[in-house]
Amino acid sequence: MSTLVLGIIVIIYIFILAWLGWLGYKQTKNSSDYLLGDRKINPMIMALSYGATFISTSAIVGFGGVAATFGMGIQWLCALNMFMGVIIAFIFFGGKTRQLGAKHDARTFPQLMGSHYDSPLIKRICAAVIFIGMPIYAAVVMKGGAVFIEQVFSMDMDVALLIFTVIVAIYVISGGIKGVLYTDALQGIIMFISLLFILIWFYKSMDMGFIEANRNLTNIAHLVPDHLRELGHQGWTAMPVTGSPQWYTLVTSLIMGVGIGCLAQPQLVVRFMMVENDKQLNRGILIGCLFIFFTVGSIYHVGALSNLFFLKTEGMIASELVKDIDRIIPLYIDKAMPDWFGVIFMLCMLSASMSTLSAQFHTMGAAFGADAFPKLGRSKNPNSTIAIRIGVTLFIVISYTICYTLNASVIARGTALFMGVCAATFLPVYFCSLYCKWVTKEGALASICTGAFASIFAMLFLHKAEASAIGLCRALTGQDVLIESYPWPMIDPLLFALPLSVAAIIIVSLATKKTAK
Amino acid sequence: MFGINDPGIWMAYLLTFACFVFSIGYGIVFWNKDKSKNDQKHQEK
Numbered sequence: 001m002s003t004l005v006l007g008i009i010v011i012i013y014i015f016i017l018a019w020l021g022w023l024g025y026k027q028t029k030n031s032s033d034y035l036l037g038d039r040k041i042n043p044m045i046m047a048l049s050y051g052a053t054f055i056s057t058s059a060i061v062g063f064g065g066v067a068a069t070f071g072m073g074i075q076w077l078c079a080l081n082m083f084m085g086v087i088i089a090f091i092f093f094g095g096k097t098r099q100l101g102a103k104h105d106a107r108t109f110p111q112l113m114g115s116h117y118d119s120p121l122i123k124r125i126c127a128a129v130i131f132i133g134m135p136i137y138a139a140v141v142m143k144g145g146a147v148f149i150e151q152v153f154s155m156d157m158d159v160a161l162l163i164f165t166v167i168v169a170i171y172v173i174s175g176g177i178k179g180v181l182y183t184d185a186l187q188g189i190i191m192f193i194s195l196l197f198i199l200i201w202f203y204k205s206m207d208m209g210f211i212e213a214n215r216n217l218t219n220i221a222h223l224v225p226d227h228l229r230e231l232g233h234q235g236w237t238a239m240p241v242t243g244s245p246q247w248y249t250l251v252t253s254l255i256m257g258v259g260i261g262c263l264a265q266p267q268l269v270v271r272f273m274m275v276e277n278d279k280q281l282n283r284g285i286l287i288g289c290l291f292i293f294f295t296v297g298s299i300y301h302v303g304a305l306s307n308l309f310f311l312k313t314e315g316m317i318a319s320e321l322v323k324d325i326d327r328i329i330p331l332y333i334d335k336a337m338p339d340w341f342g343v344i345f346m347l348c349m350l351s352a353s354m355s356t357l358s359a360q361f362h363t364m365g366a367a368f369g370a371d372a373f374p375k376l377g378r379s380k381n382p383n384s385t386i387a388i389r390i391g392v393t394l395f396i397v398i399s400y401t402i403c404y405t406l407n408a409s410v411i412a413r414g415t416a417l418f419m420g421v422c423a424a425t426f427l428p429v430y431f432c433s434l435y436c437k438w439v440t441k442e443g444a445l446a447s448i449c450t451g452a453f454a455s456i457f458a459m460l461f462l463h464k465a466e467a468s469a470i471g472l473c474r475a476l477t478g479q480d481v482l483i484e485s486y487p488w489p490m491i492d493p494l495l496f497a498l499p500l501s502v503a504a505i506i507i508v509s510l511a512t513k514k515t516a517k
Numbered sequence: 518m519f520g521i522n523d524p525g526i527w528m529a530y531l532l533t534f535a536c537f538v539f540s541i542g543y544g545i546v547f548w549n550k551d552k553s554k555n556d557q558k559h560q561e562k
Binding site: 091278 | 525
């Protein structure tokens with residue numbers, strides 16, 4: 001398809017986004033509208049937005065590439081996304097979060113925690129964790145979108161990144177959460193249709209059934225490259241060797257980091273506070289699960305099976321053909337799908353990146369304007385949204401700058417990293433705010449600080465993937481990580497930080513219980 | 518199962534399908550049920 005046609009379709013798409021952003025702008029009267037949509041959001045829009053925010057380019061390009069390289073073990077992530085991210089999250093966290101949010105009139109995640117534990121300090125620390133961690137995650141999502149645009153349009157990466165960022169910035173800054181939700185819903189529908197089509201097209205073009213394709217993939221296990229076999233790879237339909245480096249990465253970073261981390265992501269938690277009653281959340285379970293099943297499930301499955309396609313057409317497996325994991329899925333789309341689908345998939349990728357990014361920008365802006373500096377710009381009008389809008393703009397610039405420093409193949413890891421930090425820092429306090437009345441303010445504070453500190457310490461000094469890239473440990477001690485004996489350098493920070501964070505909330509709460517009474 | 522020999526993989530698929538079926542059942546059964554409203558009514562009584 002010519003660049004002209006692609007350009008026209010993208011311009012139409014941008015106009016629709018702009019119109020939805022304008023719709024959000026027109027319906028936003030005060031800061032409650034800007035942050036929570038006045039708690040009256042349609043369940044269909046909420047669930048589609050939840051799913052679309054959940055599924056970024058990281059899930060499609062990053063984890064799809066991981067599936068192509070390391071195999072179907074990544075399907076655990078899809079299963080956990082549905083089980084933990086939707087079923088457990090909506091049933092056990094959603095209703096109680098909605099009620100707690102309404103009770104405290106909380107409009108952001110830090111406000112929810114701060115109000116529940118009656119501690120402005122907790123609110124500020126939660127906001128600070130969002131400030132520090134989320135721009136990195138946003139930068140990773142930006143990179144995923146820009147890599148794809150660069151390939152499709154043969155455009156300079158810098159230009160692609162700039163255009164992409166400006167479009168999201170416009171509708172988030174102007175439309176607030178309503179602008180974000182309306183565009184998310186449209187983007188969710190585009191993602192659903194295109195990823196489902198990829199799955200159907202694979203079976204049609206390869207002329208195979210579900211079981212036959214899986215068997216064929218099992219039969220090419222002997223083609224696993226030696227360097228991957230050394231890491232524990234046993235084939236695309238087998239889990240890596242237990243205890244091998246690949247096993248630790250898959251299980252502790254990707255599956256546990258994202259699977260558990262998705263429960264405590266601030267930008268997802270606030271979506272529970274946007275609906276009017278529990279009925280809306282029940283409907284959200286159905287819509288959310290269907291969405292993840294056909295989007296994430298499809299791309300992980302096709303990602304692994306793409307090896308059959310590449311073997312048939314190019315005579316080699318995916319990871320041999322492309323060294324950069326993040327470029328495998330775009331190449332597969334280019335080679336395997338019909339020409340006209342390129343434009344649909346391009347919209348799908350733009351949608352995936354934009355829906356996640358818009359929620360991240362909105363959350364960071366809210367943390368800045370509503371949590372860290374609640375009085376900024378509100379001397380004359382207490383309902384002013386100017387501080388939040390300034391926050392959104394500021395964090396867009398920061399994320400954009402970080403994006404330039406990222407190396408290749410970071411998309412999947414960057415996502416897992418942020419979700420791991422969220423799990424260690426926020427999950428114990430969030431869970432206890434809903435279920436444990438005996439937890440004290442001091443216990444919550446200790447848990448948040450322990451989780452955040454332990455996560456950062458483990459990344460800087462224990463987990464090789466981050467520690468060696470950052471280089472602080474080498475600069476101070478002369479070695480990449482503090483404990484070099486296997487398997488410690490392979491274990492994800494989450495496995496150190498989450499138990500410590502849980503222990504901190506229990507021990508400190510028990511110790512301070514009498515004082516609190 | 519599903520043409521996959523390793524239980525570590527087919528169990529992931531099984532859980533995915535189970536979640537899919539559960540969500541459909543749950544969504545249909547509880548489509549119009551509002552637990553928070555029932556709790557409120559119960560408290561008022």
